[in-house]
Amino acid sequence: MSKSRKKVFMVKIIKYVVLSVVGIIFMAPLIFLVSNSFKTFSQIIQFPPSLIPKPFITTNYTALFDSTDPNYISFPTFIVNSLIVSVGVVIGTVISTVLVGYAFARLPCRLKNFLFIILLSTLMIPPSVLVIPIFKIYRDIHFLNTLKALIVPAFFGNAFFIFFMRQYIMGIPYELDEAAYIDGASRFTILWKILLPLCKPVIISVVVLEFVWTWTDFYTPLIYLTSESKMTLAVGLAMFQGQRQALLGLLAAATVISIVPMVVLFLAAQKYFVEGISFSGLKS
Amino acid sequence: MVNVKAKQKKQKKHSFVLFSRKDIPFYIFAAPWIIGMIIFFLYPAVMSFYYSLTDYDIISKPVFVGLKNYITLFTKDEIFMKSVQNTLYMVAFSLPLQLILQLLLALMLNWEVKGIGIFRAMYYIPVLVPPVSISLLFTMVYDDNYGVLNGLLRLFGIPPQQWLTSVQLSKPSIIIMGLWTAGSGMLFYLSSLKNVPNSLYESASIDGASAWTKMWKITLPIISPTIFFQLIMGVIATFQLFTESYVLTKGGPDYSSYFMMYYLYLTAFKEGRMGMASAMAWILFVIILMFAVLILKTSKKWVYYAEDER
Numbered sequence: 001m002s003k004s005r006k007k008v009f010m011v012k013i014i015k016y017v018v019l020s021v022v023g024i025i026f027m028a029p030l031i032f033l034v035s036n037s038f039k040t041f042s043q044i045i046q047f048p049p050s051l052i053p054k055p056f057i058t059t060n061y062t063a064l065f066d067s068t069d070p071n072y073i074s075f076p077t078f079i080v081n082s083l084i085v086s087v088g089v090v091i092g093t094v095i096s097t098v099l100v101g102y103a104f105a106r107l108p109c110r111l112k113n114f115l116f117i118i119l120l121s122t123l124m125i126p127p128s129v130l131v132i133p134i135f136k137i138y139r140d141i142h143f144l145n146t147l148k149a150l151i152v153p154a155f156f157g158n159a160f161f162i163f164f165m166r167q168y169i170m171g172i173p174y175e176l177d178e179a180a181y182i183d184g185a186s187r188f189t190i191l192w193k194i195l196l197p198l199c200k201p202v203i204i205s206v207v208v209l210e211f212v213w214t215w216t217d218f219y220t221p222l223i224y225l226t227s228e229s230k231m232t233l234a235v236g237l238a239m240f241q242g243q244r245q246a247l248l249g250l251l252a253a254a255t256v257i258s259i260v261p262m263v264v265l266f267l268a269a270q271k272y273f274v275e276g277i278s279f280s281g282l283k284s
Numbered sequence: 285m286v287n288v289k290a291k292q293k294k295q296k297k298h299s300f301v302l303f304s305r306k307d308i309p310f311y312i313f314a315a316p317w318i319i320g321m322i323i324f325f326l327y328p329a330v331m332s333f334y335y336s337l338t339d340y341d342i343i344s345k346p347v348f349v350g351l352k353n354y355i356t357l358f359t360k361d362e363i364f365m366k367s368v369q370n371t372l373y374m375v376a377f378s379l380p381l382q383l384i385l386q387l388l389l390a391l392m393l394n395w396e397v398k399g400i401g402i403f404r405a406m407y408y409i410p411v412l413v414p415p416v417s418i419s420l421l422f423t424m425v426y427d428d429n430y431g432v433l434n435g436l437l438r439l440f441g442i443p444p445q446q447w448l449t450s451v452q453l454s455k456p457s458i459i460i461m462g463l464w465t466a467g468s469g470m471l472f473y474l475s476s477l478k479n480v481p482n483s484l485y486e487s488a489s490i491d492g493a494s495a496w497t498k499m500w501k502i503t504l505p506i507i508s509p510t511i512f513f514q515l516i517m518g519v520i521a522t523f524q525l526f527t528e529s530y531v532l533t534k535g536g537p538d539y540s541s542y543f544m545m546y547y548l549y550l551t552a553f554k555e556g557r558m559g560m561a562s563a564m565a566w567i568l569f570v571i572i573l574m575f576a577v578l579i580l581k582t583s584k585k586w587v588y589y590a591e592d593e594r
Contacts, residue, residue: 012397015392015395015397016397018392019392019395019397019400019403020403022389022392022403022407023402023403023406023407026406026407026409026410026464026467027406027409029410029421029422029425029464030409030410030413030421032421032424032425032432033417033421036424044424044430045430046430049430049432049435095316096316096317096320099313099314099315099316100313100314100316100317102313103309103310103313103314104314107309107310107313107314108306108307108310109307109310109311109314110301110302110303110304110307111302111303111307112310115314115318118321119317119321122321122325123520124520124569124572124573124576125325125329125569126520126523126524126545126565126568126569126572127524128524128545128548128549128552128561128564128565128568129328129329129332129562129565129566129568129569130324130325130328130329130332131328131552131565132328132331132332132335132342132552132558132561132562132565133327133328133329133331133332133335134324134328135342136331136342137323137328139342153320153324155316155320156316156317156319156320156321156323156324157316157317157320157321159317162317187309187313191313212411212412215414216412216413216414216415218414218415218416218526218527218530219526219527219545219549222530223549223553233414234414234415234416235416237414237416237417237420238416238530238531241416241420241531248424251420255413255414255417255420255421258413258414258417259409259412259413259414259417262412263409263412266405266408266409266412267405270401270404270405270408
């Protein structure tokens with residue numbers, strides 16, 4: 001008996017060791033990033049690299065928000081633009097995908113299978129096929145170099161999340177809304193009062209994923225935004241990366257700040273998150 | 285019996301009618317997507333195909349040239365062929381490594397030990413870093429002179445390597461960098477692992493099944509829909525590698541990290557050859573489609589659905 005208990009204990013230790021080693025590997029680049037953000041330029045490029053900043057400076061951070069600094073790069077503007085775009089896109093995506101996901105999961109339609117195949121095929125087509133004509137449309141309606149270009153499409157649904165929402169709603173027992181329907185509730189009431197509360201985990205997952213994807217998206221803003229005052233964080237960072245090597249410390253600090261909101265969001269939502277993205281079709 | 289047959293007949297009679305009043309609620313709720321699909325998908329797809337048959341610089345009118353763009357790409361454009369090869373290289377090597385690592389990490393996070401949430405966060409946090417920042421971070425890691433990686437190698441007496449500046453290592457370096465964000469797929473595996481009923485493992489244990497057998501006979505079949513999903517999404521994503529070329533290597537050295545999307549972007553938005561870029565985009569689409577169909581065809585053999593999802 002004690003032998004088997006000892007074995008269980010050993011297995012546990014081994015598990016923790018494996019988990020920690022992998023954890024350290026994943027964290028190492030970030031730890032270096034944070035450390036670099038408090039270093040002077042000469043220490044960042046010094047060899048061998050050291051972990052502890054010496055001297056420990058915070059000017060990399062303060063310079064980001066100080067418009068009189070010679071290295072100033074409109075960082076606050078990038079942050080505000082990224083926030084506007086991300087929040088706008090998340091709102092648009094949640095509203096549109098709940099409505100459309102519900103339609104695909106529950107409402108009858110003769111062409112539903114056909115439309116569903118189209119929905120899935122929009123996932124398959126690379127954005128680069130569509131981007132040139134959309135660029136032309138945006139140019140004609142003066143959307144180029146505006147944040148609208150990034151936000152407006154979200155209100156028309158995102159195929160990936162519609163699929164996601166549909167799978168989740170289909171997992172909810174149909175008897176629930178059928179009963180309400182027989183009682184005379186409207187489709188909208190059923191969605192709002194009965195299904196939406198049950199969809200909390202999947203909605204939270206959509207919010208988190210879409211926020212992260214929008215916040216970190218590089219390709220779309222790179223194409224549609226041109227002036228510095230309109231840029232989001234991702235393209236803004238890339239723009240000044242190439243400029244001067246001396247900005248390495250500043251860039252490290254900017255990167256740290258750009259990661260923080262998402263880490264907070266993820267940690268706050270992680271409980272629902274893992275529940276919300278399951279769709280193997282088998283529930284225990 | 286007669287009744288059922290009559291009903292079926294009735295349905296059949298109606299089946300070629302594409303619209304009935306009962307469908308109206310569906311169209312109301314699905315309206316945002318249907319409208320969006322026409323504006324942001326159908327119309328652009330048709331136009332893009334038309335542009336691919338033209339010389340077009342977006343300012344002046346497109347000039348119809350037939351299949352010239354496609355012929356040029358396949359017969360004269362060596363950089364394009366190089367970019368196709370590089371992209372296929374990533375699909376062949378990066379994608380399988382990604383999928384395996386994602387699954388391994390998920391299996392580890394499924395261990396029932398205290399504080400597992402901390403490790404889950406640790407493995408996932410790299411996903412939250414903007415790709416631009418990741419690329420920047422790894423420039424510091426990979427740098428020939430002051431990079432951390434060469435620093436470590438020197439400690440062990442191994443000569444420093446040209447991670448990003450040699451033709452041999454540029455793609456493997458990008459693959460390693462990609463593995464750092466394996467956490468995104470990991471979460472999908474993890475959530476489907478959570479759905480494997482414990483009772484299955486228990487009864488297998490009673491029958492004396494080893495951990496290995498349980499893995500192959502219970503776990504993998506049950507999560508196979510997620511593997512399938514990740515495989516499809518992974519193919520689509522890998523064919524669209526872009527930021528890595530743009531920020532980390534600028535496609536170099538000697539075009540060794542030119543990927544299709546990067547070349548397409550340069551052709552369209554730096555050189556203004558929209559027609560040529562549209563042709564590239566369509567070739568890219570057809571390649572992705574061929575892979576997707578291939579995976580779909582084989583999926584019937586290895587994807588297991590516990591209950592028919594309608």
